[in-house]
Amino acid sequence: AGWDDEARQAAKSDRLLGAGLGFHWVLDKKPDGEYRMDDGFHLAARTGVILFRTYDFQMSLEGGYLVTWNEDIDRAWLLSLGIRP
Numbered sequence: 001a002g003w004d005d006e007a008r009q010a011a012k013s014d015r016l017l018g019a020g021l022g023f024h025w026v027l028d029k030k031p032d033g034e035y036r037m038d039d040g041f042h043l044a045a046r047t048g049v050i051l052f053r054t055y056d057f058q059m060s061l062e063g064g065y066l067v068t069w070n071e072d073i074d075r076a077w078l079l080s081l082g083i084r085p
Helices: 005-010
Strands: 014-029 037-051 058-069 074-084
Touching: 014 058, 014 074, 037 074
Parallel strands: none
Antiparallel strands: 014 037, 037 058, 058 074
16 A cells, blocks of 8 residues: 555655844954954855654754854854754
């Protein structure tokens, strides 16, 4: 007995894709050891997957890249793992 199309579709994971624009505060450590607070607008791009979406809980795995336009043009790679009840 095979699965029908609806059951097959329900067993798949969902993909995520997104972007955002916002304002970001950054705490920078300078070469002389001093810390300095900086801020600026940022642009973020994210992608990921939602796993176990047909169960009582879901897991998400997301990655992304963030650029903050400030004096130093700060950049960051993001990786997050989430569990949703």
